[in-house]
Amino acid sequence: QVQLQESGPGLVKPSETLSLTCTVSGDSVSSTIYYWSWIRQPPGKGLEWIGYRYYSGSTHYNPSLKSRLTISIDTSKNQFSLELNSVTAADTAVYYCAREGHGGHDFGYWGQGILVTVSP
Amino acid sequence: SYELTQAPSVSVSPGQTASIACSGDDLGNKYVSWYQQKPGHSPMMVIYQNSRRPSGIPERFSGSNSGNTATLTISGTQTMDEADYYCQAWDFTSYVVFGGGTKLTV
Numbered sequence: 392q393v394q395l396q397e398s399g400p401g402l403v404k405p406s407e408t409l410s411l412t413c414t415v416s417g418d419s420v421s422s423t424i425y426y427w428s429w430i431r432q433p434p435g436k437g438l439e440w441i442g443y444r445y446y447s448g449s450t451h452y453n454p455s456l457k458s459r460l461t462i463s464i465d466t467s468k469n470q471f472s473l474e475l476n477s478v479t480a481a482d483t484a485v486y487y488c489a490r491e492g493h494g495g496h497d498f499g500y501w502g503q504g505i506l507v508t509v510s511p
Numbered sequence: 512s513y514e515l516t517q518a519p520s521v522s523v524s525p526g527q528t529a530s531i532a533c534s535g536d537d538l539g540n541k542y543v544s545w546y547q548q549k550p551g552h553s554p555m556m557v558i559y560q561n562s563r564r565p566s567g568i569p570e571r572f573s574g575s576n577s578g579n580t581a582t583l584t585i586s587g588t589q590t591m592d593e594a595d596y597y598c599q600a601w602d603f604t605s606y607v608v609f610g611g612g613t614k615l616t617v
Contacts, residue, residue: 495560
């Protein structure tokens, strides 16, 4: 069974870089079939797609975040990561990692989410 | 950029049928997925490719997509179905797009 688990600091200062890691079990991030994604949800609001990456290196990012965003894969640890720089309070959210489902361009498996607060 | 629109809330009595709509330009030519999210939990996919149910999702959940509107239908709605529901599609220009979500009250 595929499981994903987010980890990282719960508090980041404005203008700094938000860094999160998703550890995958039950599947391999080296899979050439699925993409690996990040999605966030500000408190009390809806879901916002951040971006995804294939093992091959192909990435697609939300155009509104693209200039600040990097998603990378570490096959040795079976993890993928998110880096979002120059954060502001607007980046405060629960961040989820997810894996594509069987339908393509959907999200069949989700992590439990991690709340990241941007505050001095 | 591509946008999906959902009504903020829908109410239904237990045992009745709930319909949650998602609208977008030419949506019928895209694949739509639906996610259920209960308070304090991660979203869970209940429909993919417009009408297919993942393993373990009850048969009372069904989906359709035509024209500019996709619909999630819950037949014989139960109190456990009370949750937020999000539609999601993929578009060449915006890639992944989520609707704003609909709060279903049972």
